Amino acid sequence: MLQVDGIEAGYGPVKVLYGVGFDVREGEVLCLLGRNGAGKTTTLKTIMGLVPPEAGTVTLAGEVISALPAHEVPGRGIGYVPQGRRLFSDLTVAENLEVGLMTRGKGKSTREHVLEMFPRLRERLTQRAGTLSGGEQQMLATARALCLEPRVLLLDEPTEGLQPSMIQLIRETVETMRAEGVAVILVEQRIEAVLSLADRVAFIENGRSREIVTATELRADDTLLRKYVGV
Amino acid sequence: MVVGAVPRLLPGVVGFAEEICITLQAWSFGAATRLRFQTLTGNDPGMEFGPHLLLAVLEGAVGAAVLALTALGLSLVFGVMRVVNVAHGEFYMLGAVVAWFVASVIAGHPALGFVAALVIAPLAAAVVAMVADRLVLKPVAYDPEATIVGTIGILYILQQAALMWFGPEARPVEPPFNHRIALPWYDWAAGEWFYPWGLSTTSYKLFVIAAAVVILLAFWAVLTRSRIGLIMRATQLDRETALAFGIPVGRVYSLVFGLGAGLAALAAVLIVPIQQAHYLMGGDPLLLSFIVVIIGGLGSVRGTVVAALLIGMSDGIISVFLSPTLSKILATLLVALVLVFRPQGLFGTRAA
Numbered sequence: 001m002l003q004v005d006g007i008e009a010g011y012g013p014v015k016v017l018y019g020v021g022f023d024v025r026e027g028e029v030l031c032l033l034g035r036n037g038a039g040k041t042t043t044l045k046t047i048m049g050l051v052p053p054e055a056g057t058v059t060l061a062g063e064v065i066s067a068l069p070a071h072e073v074p075g076r077g078i079g080y081v082p083q084g085r086r087l088f089s090d091l092t093v094a095e096n097l098e099v100g101l102m103t104r105g106k107g108k109s110t111r112e113h114v115l116e117m118f119p120r121l122r123e124r125l126t127q128r129a130g131t132l133s134g135g136e137q138q139m140l141a142t143a144r145a146l147c148l149e150p151r152v153l154l155l156d157e158p159t160e161g162l163q164p165s166m167i168q169l170i171r172e173t174v175e176t177m178r179a180e181g182v183a184v185i186l187v188e189q190r191i192e193a194v195l196s197l198a199d200r201v202a203f204i205e206n207g208r209s210r211e212i213v214t215a216t217e218l219r220a221d222d223t224l225l226r227k228y229v230g231v
Numbered sequence: 232m233v234v235g236a237v238p239r240l241l242p243g244v245v246g247f248a249e250e251i252c253i254t255l256q257a258w259s260f261g262a263a264t265r266l267r268f269q270t271l272t273g274n275d276p277g278m279e280f281g282p283h284l285l286l287a288v289l290e291g292a293v294g295a296a297v298l299a300l301t302a303l304g305l306s307l308v309f310g311v312m313r314v315v316n317v318a319h320g321e322f323y324m325l326g327a328v329v330a331w332f333v334a335s336v337i338a339g340h341p342a343l344g345f346v347a348a349l350v351i352a353p354l355a356a357a358v359v360a361m362v363a364d365r366l367v368l369k370p371v372a373y374d375p376e377a378t379i380v381g382t383i384g385i386l387y388i389l390q391q392a393a394l395m396w397f398g399p400e401a402r403p404v405e406p407p408f409n410h411r412i413a414l415p416w417y418d419w420a421a422g423e424w425f426y427p428w429g430l431s432t433t434s435y436k437l438f439v440i441a442a443a444v445v446i447l448l449a450f451w452a453v454l455t456r457s458r459i460g461l462i463m464r465a466t467q468l469d470r471e472t473a474l475a476f477g478i479p480v481g482r483v484y485s486l487v488f489g490l491g492a493g494l495a496a497l498a499a500v501l502i503v504p505i506q507q508a509h510y511l512m513g514g515d516p517l518l519l520s521f522i523v524v525i526i527g528g529l530g531s532v533r534g535t536v537v538a539a540l541l542i543g544m545s546d547g548i549i550s551v552f553l554s555p556t557l558s559k560i561l562a563t564l565l566v567a568l569v570l571v572f573r574p575q576g577l578f579g580t581r582a583a
Binding site for chain 1 (some may be wrong): 461468475476
């Protein structure tokens with residue numbers, strides 16, 4: 001579904017990615033693992049076109065999307081749940097969802113479907129997003145991305161700072177997406193969550209892709225975890 | 232272009248001379264008020280404080296109405312684009328100058344020319360602003376410091392272009408209607424009630440106030456209820472996330488810069504029958520808009536409107552009773568106090 005080939009990117013003179021490549025298939029959860037500063041978030045931003053790649057390509061279902069202007073990338077069907085949620089804090093819950101719906105021109109039925117997945121948001125529709133609790137904000141950030149009816153879903157540390165019940169909800173959401181055939185790329189720090197949820201794991205070190213292994217292999221042998229994450 | 236424009240100016244000048252009421256307003260409206268104030272005190276040294284205050288409040292309200300529109304444009308551009316538009320006053324001037332051109336080209340009742348100017352002048356200013364956005368602001372990637380220098384450049388280009396094509400004269404636009412409206416105020420003197428001479432306003436001034444209120448409400452409705460308003464607010468709150476949800480931020484920036492300039496031009500069209508078009512007229516509205524936007528809170532619509540009322544009204548009232556210079560001094564002092572004690576402005580939220 002989504003293929004990343006040898007992307008190199010950075011912020012101005014500071015280069016962060018020196019060659020990252022992987023692919024993720026329909027109905028698959030791929031986890032990006034690596035230490036802080038390895039380039040996981042930058043990789044997601046490069047896929048979204050928010051950081052322009054200096055080299056390499058991103059291909060979505062056969063179309064090279066890394067050459068598109070950034071605002072046309074999400075319209076191809078990529079939903080993005082950024083690190084730190086990045087809600088439009090002064091907009092209401094309903095307005096945040098509306099921004100998501102506008103991206104691919106989705107309407108009422110999508111909105112209903114998303115609100116059924118997160119019933120709590122329905123009670124908060126007129127509330128300003130900035131006044132929600134941390135867990136509700138994460139729900140909204142996820143719901144906003146699902147409003148695109150994405151083919152590919154990018155989640156950047158979605159469980160950071162959440163209580164266990166919320167982590168469970170996010171996890172169930174990812175599983176639902178996988179069952180619906182969405183390709184999911186997940187950046188996650190908690191190893192046990194990665195091992196239980198991921199189908200495959202791609203390691204990133206110092207802006208370079210390292211081994212890509214199945215979660216099954218990783219569960220059997222934690223050498224790679226020790227090497228790249230240090231646990 | 233100048234040669235062609237002069238004969239078209241003549242009928243306007245003749246029509247202008249016919250109405251004494253407008254002649255008074257050939258001065259800046261502050262000056263007109265002072266003139267009337269002196270006449271009043273000359274006739275009746277014992278006149279009450281009340282009538283003066285009423286006049287001053289009305290003049291202040293006209294100033295506040297126009298200022299609210301102008302400052303809103305500046306505030307919108309800063310809020311969404313984080314661009315300090317130093318050329319904002321020149322878009323105001325451009326609106327007035329275009330209004331004069333349109334009004335002098337269109338024959339017939341002055342209302343025709345005025346209504347045409349009301350549509351054409353803001354559009355023209357918006358188009359110029361959008362071109363400036365593409366040619367100047369976009370190439371420097373909206374860098375906060377580079378855009379200040381860039382808009383200073385735009386300021387001089389527009390000002391000098393106006394001097395070349397419009398000339399150094401102040402030129403009037405005839406108001407679409409201008410009835411003298413006597414104010415319901417009677418004074419008690421020498422044992423009887425009398426009606427003080429000259430205590431009046433004009434229907435056009437009341438129209439300016441009403442029009443500004445309608446435009447502000449429409450703007451508010453567009454910003455809070457429409458899809459384009461949602462897009463602008465989302466872009467203002469988080470540019471990068473807006474991009475990640477397919478909002479064409481570059482186009483939104485162009486649109487917002489055009490809209491900001493259009494608001495300034497619209498304000499100028501409203502004021503030009505009272506104040507005349509002149510190529511240097513952009514300075515005062517720029518200064519006052521900055522004062523308003525700083526006091527109200529950068530990027531806050533509500534704060535901008537409230538601060539425009541505060542500054543516009545106090546400018547009108549202090550100018551009438553004391554002096555226009557003092558009113559500017561006090562406004563600037565207020566800015567200093569706000570910056571010291573509440574840097575985010577009265578209604579602004581603390582920068583993240």
